[in-house]
Amino acid sequence: MGDFPDGFQFGLATSAYQIEGAAALDGRTPSVWDTFCRKPGTIADGSTGDVACDHYHRWAEDVALMADLGVDAYRLSVCWSRVQPDAGGAPNEKGLDFYSRLVDALLESAIQPVVTLFHWDLPQWVQDAGGWRRRDTADRFAEYAAVVAARLGDRVGTWSTINELFEHFALGHLTGEHAPGLTLGLADGLGVAHHLLLAHGRAVQVLRGEVDAPIMGITSYAPAVPSADGDHTAAQFYDVLQNRLFTEPILQGTYPDEVAALLAPFTRDRDLELIAAPLDYWGVNYYSVNAVRAVDRPIPLEVVAPAGYHLTDSGWAVSPSGLTDVLVGLRERYGEKLPPLVVSETGCAYADTIDATGQCHDPDRVTFLAAHIDAMTTAIRAGVDIRGFYVWSLLDNFEWAQGYTRRFGLVHVDFSTGRRTPKSSFTWYQSLIDTRS
Ligand code: FCB
Numbered sequence: 001m002g003d004f005p006d007g008f009q010f011g012l013a014t015s016a017y018q019i020e021g022a023a024a025l026d027g028r029t030p031s032v033w034d035t036f037c038r039k040p041g042t043i044a045d046g047s048t049g050d051v052a053c054d055h056y057h058r059w060a061e062d063v064a065l066m067a068d069l070g071v072d073a074y075r076l077s078v079c080w081s082r083v084q085p086d087a088g089g090a091p092n093e094k095g096l097d098f099y100s101r102l103v104d105a106l107l108e109s110a111i112q113p114v115v116t117l118f119h120w121d122l123p124q125w126v127q128d129a130g131g132w133r134r135r136d137t138a139d140r141f142a143e144y145a146a147v148v149a150a151r152l153g154d155r156v157g158t159w160s161t162i163n164e165l166f167e168h169f170a171l172g173h174l175t176g177e178h179a180p181g182l183t184l185g186l187a188d189g190l191g192v193a194h195h196l197l198l199a200h201g202r203a204v205q206v207l208r209g210e211v212d213a214p215i216m217g218i219t220s221y222a223p224a225v226p227s228a229d230g231d232h233t234a235a236q237f238y239d240v241l242q243n244r245l246f247t248e249p250i251l252q253g254t255y256p257d258e259v260a261a262l263l264a265p266f267t268r269d270r271d272l273e274l275i276a277a278p279l280d281y282w283g284v285n286y287y288s289v290n291a292v293r294a295v296d297r298p299i300p301l302e303v304v305a306p307a308g309y310h311l312t313d314s315g316w317a318v319s320p321s322g323l324t325d326v327l328v329g330l331r332e333r334y335g336e337k338l339p340p341l342v343v344s345e346t347g348c349a350y351a352d353t354i355d356a357t358g359q360c361h362d363p364d365r366v367t368f369l370a371a372h373i374d375a376m377t378t379a380i381r382a383g384v385d386i387r388g389f390y391v392w393s394l395l396d397n398f399e400w401a402q403g404y405t406r407r408f409g410l411v412h413v414d415f416s417t418g419r420r421t422p423k424s425s426f427t428w429y430q431s432l433i434d435t436r437s
Contacts, residue, residue, distance in 0.1 A: 003437075005380065009112070009388035010433045011073035012066060012410070013345050015119035015163065017049045018397040020079065022056030026094035029085040031121035032131070032172075036179030045403035052398045054418045059102050061420065065411055066394065067109035069426060070433045074111050075344060075390050076102070077119035077163065080126075080144050087125045089143055096151045103155045112157035114390075116218065117145055117203060119163040120178065120400075127180050132173065132192040132199075135266070142202035149210035160216040160344075161203040164285055165196045165246040167220060174299050177401050185298050187262060194266040197249055201274035214280030218344050219246050221286055221326040223319075227293040227304055234294035234301040242290075249275045251282070251334045281387065283344030284330070286323045286372075288316035313349040314399075314406050318368060320375035327379035327386065340385040346372050347392035349399065349406035354421055360412040365425040373432070391429065395420065 017033045037048035055062055066074055082095030099115075106113045118141070122131060126140055149159075162168070171178035173192045184192065200217065207215055221243050226235040237258065244256045253276035255263050291306035309317035323346065330338055348368040354360050373389060380386050396409035404415050410426040413419070 003377070005387070007387070008436075009072040009342070009390075010429070011071050011075060011112075011114065011388060011390035012069075012394045013075035013390045013392050014055075014394050014397065015077040015116070015121075016079035016082075017052070017119070017121040018393075018399070019053040019055040019395055021049065021051040021054045023048075023050045025056065026082070026098070027085050027092040028079065028082040028095060030124040031079065031081045032124060032127045032179035033121050035124055035127075036181050039181065042181065043401055043403045044405050047398065047403035049398045051415075051418075053395045053413050053415075055395070056098065058418060058420075059098075060105060062394065063102070063105045063109055063111070065420065065422065066106075066111055068422075069410070069430050071111055072433075073114050073157065073388060073390065074106055074394075075114040075116060075160070077116040077121075078148055079121055080118060081121065081123035083147055084123065084144055085125075087129065089140075089147075091147045091151070096147075099148075099152060103152055107155060113152075113155065114158040114160065114216070115148070115152060115156045116160040116163050117141075117148060118161065118199075120168050120172070122180070131180060132169075132195045133184075133188070135195055135198065138195055138198035138202045141199040142206050145203040145206045146210060149207055153211040153213070156211070156213055158214050158216055158281065159207050159211065160218050160283060161200045161207075162196060163218050164220045165193070165200070166242050169193045169196060169246075170241065171401075190259065190262050191266045193245060194263055194271070197246065197275045198271060200250065201271075201277055204277045204279070205274065208277070216281035216283045216339075216342060216344070217250050217279050218283030218285060219250075220345075221284055221330075222288055222290045223322045223325055224290050224292050225306055227291040227306070231292055231294050235292040238290070238292040238301050238303070247330075247334075250279070251337050252276065279339050281342050282330070282339045283342050284326060285345035285392075286326055286343065287314075287346060287348075288312075289319040289322045290317075312364075312368070313351055314402070316348070318348070318371075320371040323372055323375040324378045324382075327376065327384050328382050331379075331382075331384045340387045342388040342390070343372075343376055343386065344388075344390050345392040346389075347408045349408050352396070352407050352409075352412055352423055354412060354414070358421070360421050360423040362423045362425045365410075365423065366428045369425065369429065
C-alpha cells in the first residue's frame with residue numbers, strides 16, 4: 001500500500017446536523033435543515049436530524065470508539081445555531097460547553113480536533129434575514145467564528161471554515177435539493193457563491209487574529225466527463241462550477257474567466273484579496289467521477305452516473321484513479337500556491353446490515369477505502385504533499401436529502417435504539433492505522 005510520510009494523520013469526519021440530534025436542547029434554535037426537512041417531499045424517507053445518532057448525548061461513547069480505532073484526528077463541525085441561537089448574536093454557553101467537553105475528551109484520547117465552522121446548517125434566523133444572498137451574512141459568519149475561536153481556540157488542532165462551498169451553493173441554492181431549497185438562476189446564484197467565499201475569507205481573517213493553529217479550506221472535487229458526444233460543453237462548464245469556481249479565488253485570487261463577468265456585479269475592490277488569504281492546508285473531499293449531460297433548463301446541465309463504473313448505494317461511480325487525478329491535477333494547476341493537502345473526506349454508502357451473529361460485514365467499504373488510500377499514495381509518490389486522510393464517516397448518519405437510507409459509517413447505527421456496532425471496515429482501518437501499512 002505504500003509508505004505514509006512522518007506525521008501523516010489518519011482520521012474520520014462527521015458533521016453536526018448529520019449526527020448530533022438534540023435539535024431543540026440547551027438553547028439550540030432551528031437551522032435551515034430543520035426547516036427544510038419539515039417540507040413534504042424533501043427527504044427520501046421523510047426523516048429529520050432531530051435525533052440522528054444522538055451524538056449530543058452519546059459523545060463520550062463515540063470518542064471511546066475513536067480512541068479504540070486509534071485515529072490521529074477527528075473532523076467535526078460546530079452547529080452555528082447552538083452557539084448563536086438568535087439574531088442578537090449573544091453566545092449560548094450551553095451550546096459552547098458541548099463542543100468544549102468534546103474537544104477536551106478528544107485531546108485526552110490523543111485525538112486532534114479538526115473543527116469546521118460551517119457544514120451547511122445555517123441558522124434559520126440568518127436565512128430569514130436573507131441568508132447567503134446577502135453580502136453581510138459574511139460579517140455574521142465572522143462574528144460567529146470569533147465566538148467559537150474565543151472558546152475553543154486554545155485547544156483545536158486545525159480549523160476549517162466552510163465545508164464544500166460548491167455543494168451548499170449548487171444543491172442548496174440552484175437545484176433546491178438541499179436546504180434552504182432555493183432554485184435561483186445562475187445570475188443570482190453566483191451572488192451566493194461570492195458571499196460564501198467572502199465568509200470564508202472573513203473567517204480566516206478572524207481566526208488568524210485569535211488562534212495560532214493551522215487553517216484549512218475544504219472543497220469537493222469530481223472529475224467531470226461528458227455523458228455523450230454532445231455533452232462536452234456541459235461537462236466543461238460543470239468542471240468550472242464544481243472544480244474551479246471556489247478553488248481559484250481562494251488559491252490564486254481570481255475567478256475563472258468563464259464566470260468572471262457574472263460575478264462582477266457582486267465583487268467589490270479587495271474582495272478577492274481577502275478571499276485569497278493564505279491557508280495552511282487544503283482539504284479535498286472526493287467521492288466519485290461525474291458524467292454531465294446538457295439539458296434544456298435554466299441551469300443547462302445535469303449530473304448522471306457515468307457508464308462502466310461500479311456504483312455505490314448512492315449511485316456514485318467508484319473511481320480511485322479519479323482521486324489520484326484530482327490530487328496530482330491540483331498540484332499541476334496551482335503549483336506553489338497550493339498548500340499541503342489533506343484528503344478531508346472520502347467514503348461510500350452500502351446497505352450494511354447486522355447479521356445473525358450480531359456482526360456487520362462491509363467488505364465493499366474495505367475495498368473502496370483500500371483502493372482510495374492506494375490512489376492517494378500514488379499521488380504522494382508523484383510528489384504531491386499530502387498530510388492526512390479522513391474517512392467519511394465514523395457513524396452511519398443523516399445523509400441529507402437521502403435521510404437514513406445511505407450508510408457511510410465505519411460503525412453501524414441502529415437508528416431505533418442508537419446502538420453502535422463497529423463494522424469489519426472499522427477493524428480493517430484500526431489495523432491500517434496501527435501498522436501504517
Ligand atoms: C459530502 C458531505 C458530507 C456527506 C458526504 C457523503 O459531500 O460533505 O456531509 O454527506 O458527502
